[in-house]
Amino acid sequence: MATGGQNFYELYRRSSIGGALTDTLDDLITQNNIDPQLAMKVLANFDRAIAEVLQDKVRSRLTFKANLDTYRFCDEVWTFQLKDVTFKMDNGGQVVSTDRVKIVSCSAKPAGAAA
Amino acid sequence: MSAGPSGGDVRIKTEPTVKIEPGLEGNPAPTPHPQPVAVQGESNNSNAHQRAIAQLQIQYGDRAAASINKLREQPSGGVAQPHNQQRMANPAIPQSYPGQYQNSPQQQYRQTVPHNPAAQQQQQQQQQQRAALINAQRPAPSHVDGAYESDDNVGILVQQARDGKTTEIGRIEIDNMLHAQIAARARAMEGGGLMLPLKRTNKGKAMSYHKSGANTRPSQFDGPDDDIKDEEGVENDEDAINSDLDDPDDNVEENEDDEEGGQIMLCMYDKVQRVKNKWKCVLKDGVLNINGKDYVFHKANGEFECVAVLARCLRPVDEENCFQLVYCDNGIGNGTGKINGGIDGVTAKRRGEPTEPALYWRLLGVVDREKYLRSGRGNGGLVAMQIHFSVRLLLACGAECAVHKKWKTQFRNDQAEWSSGPTIVPECELSMKAEEYTTHDALDEYGLIQFWCKQWVKVN
Numbered sequence: 294m295a296t297g298g299q300n301f302y303e304l305y306r307r308s309s310i311g312g313a314l315t316d317t318l319d320d321l322i323t324q325n326n327i328d329p330q331l332a333m334k335v336l337a338n339f340d341r342a343i344a345e346v347l348q349d350k351v352r353s354r355l356t357f358k359a360n361l362d363t364y365r366f367c368d369e370v371w372t373f374q375l376k377d378v379t380f381k382m383d384n385g386g387q388v389v390s391t392d393r394v395k396i397v398s399c400s401a402k403p404a405g406a407a408a
Numbered sequence: 409m410s411a412g413p414s415g416g417d418v419r420i421k422t423e424p425t426v427k428i429e430p431g432l433e434g435n436p437a438p439t440p441h442p443q444p445v446a447v448q449g450e451s452n453n454s455n456a457h458q459r460a461i462a463q464l465q466i467q468y469g470d471r472a473a474a475s476i477n478k479l480r481e482q483p484s485g486g487v488a489q490p491h492n493q494q495r496m497a498n499p500a501i502p503q504s505y506p507g508q509y510q511n512s513p514q515q516q517y518r519q520t521v522p523h524n525p526a527a528q529q530q531q532q533q534q535q536q537q538r539a540a541l542i543n544a545q546r547p548a549p550s551h552v553d554g555a556y557e558s559d560d561n562v563g564i565l566v567q568q569a570r571d572g573k574t575t576e577i578g579r580i581e582i583d584n585m586l587h588a589q590i591a592a593r594a595r596a597m598e599g600g601g602l603m604l605p606l607k608r609t610n611k612g613k614a615m616s617y618h619k620s621g622a623n624t625r626p627s628q629f630d631g632p633d634d635d636i637k638d639e640e641g642v643e644n645d646e647d648a649i650n651s652d653l654d655d656p657d658d659n660v661e662e663n664e665d666d667e668e669g670g671q672i673m674l675c676m677y678d679k680v681q682r683v684k685n686k687w688k689c690v691l692k693d694g695v696l697n698i699n700g701k702d703y704v705f706h707k708a709n710g711e712f713e714c715v716a717v718l719a720r721c722l723r724p725v726d727e728e729n730c731f732q733l734v735y736c737d738n739g740i741g742n743g744t745g746k747i748n749g750g751i752d753g754v755t756a757k758r759r760g761e762p763t764e765p766a767l768y769w770r771l772l773g774v775v776d777r778e779k780y781l782r783s784g785r786g787n788g789g790l791v792a793m794q795i796h797f798s799v800r801l802l803l804a805c806g807a808e809c810a811v812h813k814k815w816k817t818q819f820r821n822d823q824a825e826w827s828s829g830p831t832i833v834p835e836c837e838l839s840m841k842a843e844e845y846t847t848h849d850a851l852d853e854y855g856l857i858q859f860w861c862k863q864w865v866k867v868n
Contacts, residue, residue: 302676305695308672308695308702309695309702344693347695347704351704351706353704353705353706354705355696355703355705355707357708357710358712360712361685361687361712361713364687366680373712375712380696391699394672395672396673396675397672397674398680398691399676400677401676401678401692
C-alpha cells in the first residue's frame, strides 16, 4: 500500500527475505500456530522495518548500465525490464552482470503524492 | 405512430408478432412448439389477449399503441382473425414500414434470416432477454402464446427445452447469452477476430503486466484476466488474425523472472529521466537479487538505453509532413468500416483513405511494410492519452516524431510545443487517471505497443 505516515510499501515482500518471511508465516498459519491476522501484523512490521533499515542503515551505493527492454509507469510505480545489465558496487568496485533484471520501483516521495 | 398507417395497416403490425412468435418463441428446434393462437380455449382467450397486448407493447413500444387499441376494441377470440385475413389480403407486403424497423433491428434481422434455426434461436434468446430486462414484471415473450406458461414465472426468464421442460434462466446465463450474441455479431460484422479486446489478444503479456503491478500497489484492474478462460473457446481460432502475435514464447520469457523470484530489484525511485532513448534513473533503498545473491543499496544510479528500433517502421507517409504516430485503438469504437475504407473513429482526412488503426496493424502482422499505421483517434475520448503513449514510446525508442497540428487540441499538456513538422516533441507527462484505465484498459494498450515494437524488430 501507499505510504501514509504509518503505512509502508509492501514492495519488499517480494524480496528473498520477505519471501522467506511470508513462507514461514504461511507455514505457521497452516499449522494453526498463529492467526492470519497476526501474520498480517508481522508483515506490516516487516514493511516498516525493512524500509527503515534500507533508509537509515544501508550506506552502500551502486551504479548500473543496461539495455532497456520494456518500461512501464503506472500508479506511480516504475517497472523496467533490463537486459545485459552490469552492476558496479561502490565498495571495492565489485562488478556483477546478468542478462536480465526486472526493476520494480515505487516513488520515494512521501505519501503526499499518493494522497 | 409516426408512420401514420391507416387502421387496416395497423393490423399488419400484429402479424409479425402473432405469426412468427410461435415458431420463434417455442423451441430452439425448427419445429415450432405447439403454441397455436387459434387453438387456445375460450377461457384462455382473454388472458392471451392481454398478453398479446403486453407483447406488442414490449416489442414495439409506443409505436404499437394503435395496434393495442385496436386489439382492446376487439372481442377476445378475435386475435387470430385479422392475422389470417391479413395474410391473405396482403401476402406481398406483410412488413412494410421502414420506420418500424429503424428502431427495431432485431425485427429486421429476423426477417432477413427467417429460416435459419440458429438465428431464430438467437433471436428468441435476445428477445427474451430484452423483454426480461426491459420489464421484469411482464411475462416473457415466450409466454405470450405458450401452452406451458404459468403465472408464477412472471418476471423470470424461462427457457423451454425441447421436451417442454422449463428452466429458469439466471442473470448470469442471460448475460452469457447476451455476450455470446454480441460476440457472434461482432465477429460477423468484423470478419472474425478484429474486435476482440486487446486484453485478450495478448493475454500472456497482459498477465505479466498485471502481476508486476499488482504486488506493489492496488491495481486499477479488477483482477488479472478476468474472462480469459471463458473466452478461450472463442479465440481458439487457428486463423485468428492475431494468432502469430500471441507467440507463447514471448510470454514465457516475460514471466520467467517473475516466476523464479530472482533477478529482481525492488526499490524506490527519486528520479526517472529520459532523453531520446537514453534513460537515467536515481534509485534508492533497494534490494537487488541477482545470481542468487542479495545486494542492498542506499542509492543507485542507473543508465540504460532502449534498444528497440521502432523508428524503422516510421516512414514519412505523405504530404504535409504528416508523420506517423503509433497508437493502439483498442477497438472500442464502432469499428464499422472496412479495413481499407477508413475506419470510423479514426481521424482521416476523409473516409476511404487508407487509414490503419492499430487493429489493422495487427491484422497485417506487422509484416507488410508498405502499410503503416497512421495516427488515429479512437472515439473513446482518450485520444490524448493514446497519443501520449505513442509519443513517449517513440521518443523512448529514439524515433523522431511529431504531432500534427490538428491534434494539438487533443492534448492536455499545453506546455508542450507542438508542431506539424518533424520536430521532436518535448517531454510530455502522461496524465494517468484511474478511470481512464479502468474504462479503456489503456495499460494493456500500452503493453501492446511495446509488444508490437518487439514484434516489429523481430520481423526486421
